[in-house]
Amino acid sequence: MDESIEYTPIGRIRTPFDDPAGMPIQAAATATGGTVELEERFAPGVADLEEFSHAILVYHFHRGDPEPSLSVTPFLDEADRGVFATRAPVRPNRIGLSVVRVVAVEGATITVEGADVVDGTPLLDVKPFVPTFDAPEDADVGWLEGVDDPGAVTADERFTDADEVNRE
C-alpha cells in the first residue's frame, strides 16, 4: 500500500549474547549488562538521557529467519498466536523493542542493564521511558496470563535459522 521507508542504524547494541539460543527473552527480565554504542556524531543526542532510569531501545532483528510469519508459537505458549500478539522476530517489519535500565552515559555510549538482544544488533532509535506515556496501570496480558514468570524463560531454537536470534 505504501512506498517503503528507509532507516539507517545509528549504532550497535553490544551484549554477551553471541548465540541467541539460551538468551533471556525480554529486557525487563534480566540485569545482564550491555552497551549501546551510537556513532560518535550522535553524542549530543544522548545528552540528558542519564537522568532517566530507563530507556526504550528500538532495533532491527538482523538475524534469524527473514521470512515473516503471521502465525507463530511463542516461547511462552504452546498454541499458535497471531504474530502481532507476540514479540517474535518473524514479523513483517523486523523491529524489536526493549526497555533497559540506563546505568551510565559517556560520549555516545550508553551502559545499560537488561539488553536481551544478540551482540551486534543494529540500533534504530533510543527513547526515554516515561511511565505516564508508556505504562498503563491496568494492563491485561492475554495468552500470557497463565505464564508464571515470563522473565525467567530463555530462548530455545525456535525462530532460529541456523544460529539465529530468538524472542519471546
Add this chain to the structure above:
Amino acid sequence: MDESIEYTPIGRIRTPFDDPAGMPIQAAATATGGTVELEERFAPGVADLEEFSHAILVYHFHRGDPEPSLSVTPFLDEADRGVFATRAPVRPNRIGLSVVRVVAVEGATITVEGADVVDGTPLLDVKPFVPTFDAPEDADVGWLEGVDDPGAVTADERFTDADEVNRE
C-alpha cells in the same frame, strides 16, 4: 556505519487529528478513539491481540520537518535536551511509539483509544504490551520530573514544518 534497512508500512492509523497542532502529545494521556487499519492480508497476524488490554504501535513520523536535530526543546520543557532524551519526531530515524488501549479487533482493523498521532500515520508494527517486559516499576523521569501532568499537554507549532505533526 551500516547499510540502510527498509520497511514497508503494514497499514495506517486513523485518528481525528488532521492538524497536528493541538493534538495530545502521548497515547496513554488520552482516551481519544482511533482505528489501526492493517492491510487485509495481515488479518491472521492480529489474532489473539484482543485478549490484551494494551498494544504498542510502532509507526513512522511521516509529517513535519524531515531534518533530524540532535538537540531539541520539547513541548514539556524550556531547555534544550538531547533528542534521544525526548520523544520529538525530529530524530535520525523517525520512528514513533505509542501505547494504546485495545478496544476491539475485527478482521485486520484494531479499534483503539489513545492514538495520539496524526490521521494517516504509516504503521510499521503492532506488539502486545506486557508489563513484565515493558513497565519497570521504579522508573525515574529525568527532566520530566518537574512536569505536573504531561498527559494534559497538547502540541503547539514546534517541530512543525507548515502544518506538521508534533510530539512531546
